[in-house]
Amino acid sequence: MAPAGFPGGTGGAGRLSGWHRLPGSAIIGGMRIGIFLLAAQFPGQEPGRILADAVELVVAAERAGFDDAWIAEHHFMSYGVCPSPTTLAAVAIGRTTRIGLGTAVSVLSTQHPVALAEQAAMLHHLSGGRFTLGVGRGGPWQDLEVFGTGLPRYERGFAESLDLLIAALSGGPVSAGGEFFGFRETTVVPAARMRPVVACTSEATTELAAERGLPMLLGMHIGDQDKAAMVRSHGGSASDHIAAALAHVADTTPQAVRELKQAMPAWLEPGLAGYVPVDGRPRPARDVPAYVDFLTRVHPVGSPEHCARTLVRTSRTTGIEHFILMVEGTGDHRRTLENIRRLGAEVLPALR
Template identity: 70%
Template sequence: MRIGVFLVAAGFPGREPGQVLRDTVDAVVAAERAGFDDAWIAEHHFMSYGVCPSAATLAGVALGRTTRIGLGTAVSVLSTRHPVDLAEQAAILDRVSGGRFTLGVGRGGPWVDLEVFGTGLERFEHGFPESLDLLCEALCRDEISADGEFFGFRKVPMVPAARLRPVVACTSPRTVALAAERGLPMLLGMHIGDGDKAALLREYEEVAAAPVPGARANGAAGVPISSRDRDRDASFRPAPPRHVAAAVGHVADTTEQAVRELREAMPRWLEPGLAGYVPVDGRSRPARDVPGYVDFLCRTHPVGSPGRCVEMIERTAAATGLRHLILLVEGAGDRARTLENIERLGAEVLPRIRGRARQARAGTTPG
C-alpha cells in the first residue's frame, strides 16, 4: 500500500499566494520526514481554489528540497499545454531527480484558461486523444514527429529522452477508455465514493481486456506499437497499471474534532474557490452544495481519529482494490495545522496501515 499526500496549494481567504506556494513545498518536506511515499501537486489557473499555475515547476522546487519522496503532478492540464513541451519538462525532472518524478495529466475543463493560452475550445473538446498520444510518444521515444489534426511538425530528437508512463485523471467513461486502451494508470478524484471508483476500475479492466485492432499498448509508456515493433523488442511486457486515488486525510484526537475542523474551514475555501471556474464560452456551471460536499468528504474519507483513518483507508482498499492513495492534508487551511496533520498521519496512521499489510502478506491476523 502506497500512501502519499495531495497538495492543492489551496488559497484559503487571507493567505497570500506566494506564502501558500512556500508552505506547499514545506509540506512536501514534512511528508518526506513523516514517511509518506510520495507527494502530488495540483495545477490551477486564475483562481483561488489552487494558486499553483505550474505543478511541474513546483514539483521541481520540492524535488530539490528532498532526497527520497516521489513527486507527481495531479495534474498538469494537457489541454492548455503543448505535449512535447510538457514531456521535455517531465524528462528534466525525471533525469535530475533520479526517477522520483511522475507526470499526471488531465483534460481539464472548458475554462477561460483555453482562451488565455490560445489552445481553444476545439482542442479541449476533440483533441485530448491526440494530445495524449503525442505526449506518450515524446515520453518514450528518442525521436518524434507529428502529422495530426492539432499537431504537425518534422522529426526532431527528444533531448533529454525519457522513459516515462503518465498517469491520467479519469472522471468519465470516455477518459477511462482512453487510458485503458493505452495501458496508462488512472488518477481517480476525491469527489466520488468507493462504489464509483470501483465501477471506473471495472470499466478500465473491461476495455483493457478487449482486443484493440492493429495495435497493442506499450507497457513502458502506453504508446500503441505495431506487432513488428513488439517482435523486434523482446523485452516488451505490458506492465500492470498502478492506479492512484485521491482522498481527504485529516486526523485529530477524536473523529468529532476532525469533522468539526473541516466543516468550519473547508467551506471558506471551497465557496469562493469553486466560483473561480469561469467557462470560456458562457455555458452554465453545475451548482455545488459546498456544505453537503464537505459532509460527504468527512463521511467517506479518512477523516477522524487515528483508528478511524486507518479503518477508512482499509475500507477503500477492500472495496476497490486500490493500493495507492494520496491524501489531501491542507483542509484546515492553516500552515501549522497542515504540518501537524502530516506529522500525525505519518506517526499514527501509516505504521498501522503498513503493519497490517505486512501481517496480511505473512498470513497472520492483526491483533
C-alpha cells in the same frame, strides 16, 4: 483546470507493472501513501506564501514517511494557486532526497505535449527517477482562451495530445500529423522513457486510459463504489491506479469532522466560483456544505484508527493500493504540518 475535487480530465500499449514503486520509497503494508497538494488559498492568505508553504509540506511529508507528494495545477482562481506543478515539483525535488514527486495533474488541453514531455524528462533526470507525470483533460474553462489553445483542443483534442505526449516520452524520435499538431520528425532532448498516469472523471477518459494501458488517477469527489466501477470499466490491474482522498486526523472523529466543516466552506465557496467557462455555458453549481459533509463521511477524516480503517475499506472495495491524501483542509499551515506528522506517526504504521 479540473473539476472540483480533482484535477480532472483523461498512446502506447502494454500494461504497466510496478510503475509507481519509485527508488528509495517505502511500500507500507502493500499500500503506497502520498500527499496531494492543491495549494489552496483560504481567506486572507497570500499566494506566494502558500506556494512556499507547499514546499515545506513536501519536506514534512518525506520526514513523516510518506511515499510521494502530488501537486495540482490551477489558473486564475483561489481553489488552488499553483499554475505550474512541474515548477513546484522541481523546487521540492531540490529540497528532498527520497520522496517521489508527481503532478495531479498537468493539464494537456492548455499546453503543448512535447513541451510538457521536455519538462517531465528534465525532472526525471534531476530527481534520479523520483518524478511521475500525471496528466488530465482539464475543463472548458477560461484557460483555453487565455493560453490560446481554444475549446476544440478540450472538446476533441485530448486523445491526440495524449498520444503525442506518450510518443515524446518514448525515448525515440517524435513527429506529428494530426488535427492539432503537425511537425517533421525530431528528437526530444533530454530523452526519457516515462509513462504518464491519467486523471479520469468520465467514461470516455477511462476508456482512453485503458486503450493505452495507462493507470488512472481517481478524484476525491466520488466514493468507493464509483471508484470500484471505474476500475472494473478500465479492466487493468486495480493496484496500478491511484485514488485521491481528503485526510485529516484528530484525537476523535467528531473533532476532525468539526474542524473541516468549520474551515472548508470559506475556501470552497470562492474557490469553486473561479471555474469560469470559456464559452458562456452555465457553471456547474455545487452545494458546498453538502459536499463537505460527503467528503468527511467517505474519506479518512477522524481519529487515527478511523482513518486507517477507512483507507483499508476503500482499498478492499476498489482494489486500489495507492492513495494520495489532501491534507490542507483546515487552511492553517501549522495545523497542516501537524496533520502530516500525525498521519505519518499514527496512521501509516497501522497500515503495515
